[in-house]
Amino acid sequence: MPDLPGRRPLDPRLLRAFLAVAEELHFTRAAARLYVAQQALSRDVRRLERELGAELFVRTTRLVTLTADGERLVPYARRVLDAQDELLAAFGQARPLLVDLNSPGLATGRRVLYRARELAPEHEIMARFESGLTGAAAELLAGRLDASFGRYAGLDPALRAMLDHQFVRYEPMAVVLPEGHPLAPLPQVPLAALEGETVYAGAGNPRTPEWTDLAHRLFDGRGIAVAPPAPLAVGVEEFERLMAKTGHPVLAVVGFPPLPRTVVRPLVDPVPLSPVSLVWRRGLVHPAFDALRRAAAEVAAREGWFLRPETGWIPAIDESAANRSIPFTIDLHDS
Template sequence: MAMTTDVHLRDLRYFLAVAEELHFTRAAERLYVSQPALSKQVRALERQLGVELFRRDRHGVALTGAGEALLPYARRVLDAWAEGATALATRRSTLVVGMSTSPGRGGLLPAVRSRFTAAHPDAELQVRQVSWSDPTAGLADGDADVAFVWLPLPDAERYTWTVVAEEPRLVALPEGHPLADRAELDFADLADEPFLALPRSAGPLRDYWLALDEHPGRTVRVGAEIAGTEETYEALVAGLGICLVAAGNTPLISLGGVVTRPVRGVSPSRYVLAWRKGDRRPLVRGYAEACAAVRLSIG
């Protein structure tokens, strides 16, 4: 079987996840992508290679002979790439910082960068923007070394974190919404409203921003799914729904046509810098220490 030259690492990563899970839904959850998107990508890979890699029927998913043949080579390629990326990062003293939105919050990010680079002048910092579909902002798949994320994290036992900010959750509404005239709202006032929701791949974080855990048995009507700040703003302006937002993020969406209001009955949000448990590299520890020190200095 001849592999085409334009097969990407992502394709092999998707193939490997399905091959190891033998279940598209579990593989999608592991990769933080939707199941339809994963199935579509795997079928595209099969078309590229001109072979069927998986046998799908009512009994489940199984590797075909071609899939079995490809499996060890896919593992070898991905392992070699991971080793190469690690070697390069070590050689260049690079630290990759993942995030879904800029932390903002009184200039936190540049202040952390300044303190970190003063202590590690030879280190290179790379900031990687990640869709809200991955609540770990790159930590889960190793694309980031540290990441600014919201709690709760899926598979929380895999990570360690330091709290960056604990902030009230406000409700964001189109400025013409009937509830926008009130200075403060009860969460019960929002019971019949459509909500903007994170992608399902965000797992417990989707439920958290819908406040499902704090209001057991509540049903929610989802007006639209959003995976980034711009999508959120556009959906709010279009009247597709309302959403909860951390106080520190209100400047990102409180533009023309959108207002935020305090809401009683929901707990504060926690924004953290997280890293993989057991990762004791000096740059990871140094960035966490810089972040903790800056948080104390800016209150």
């Protein structure tokens, strides 16, 4: 409903001043009850009378009594102030901070989440699993999710324009191989050893195009093909079945959780790095959000997540995005 011409919204403070005087019928006692000076209380009552265009009290040197308009205002003032108190109580206990960890078992987001819970034990910080930053971005912008982890530079520019990020980690990449694959016995897999291979990197998954794009950039000019789109495997059993059926290695990170009849081998020469950021929608306000950002900065500093191997590889677009991220400065001696 639009405001009436010439009418300004009433300040609830004025109604609280009025109600205190109406209940005490004494300006000095009412001022003491509200912990304000009597002059300030009288000024608020006079202002309310001007804004309503009605005299609310009859004042004499000995008595304060309500006028007919004052009597009429009492129930309205109580309803307005009760509603305000109810609203403040509802938001006094913040809703949970919802943090997407992409997939169960991945270490980066999980370790940050655990530390954030230690820093803000009075707040509920809950994990979600959206399996891809592009998929999570839609939830972030809709307000159904507060933060996520992933490759910020791989998002569509239109999405990046509505999101902010804090760089967290250069995460070394790996390859998941069936146990019987010729490269499985190696402790590390040189990138050149994948020449001629077709590697699955989520092609066709609408929730993870940022990961497929990273694979294309890594494999370009190295004779490694990105596997064509395949049905999305949901659950360990389906993932294992499709791996056995296709025989394709799977591009992953070194912290990828082990699966039955597979091995995870770090990639080297060079060491490809997956850039991980904490990502959130611009303007996010939540009392636990600073704890999450601080946790990301603390864990990254202590674990050396910002350090790049001498032979590390990362696309220029990701390096530029990392340099433009919003840092969270900490003093580890105080944490």
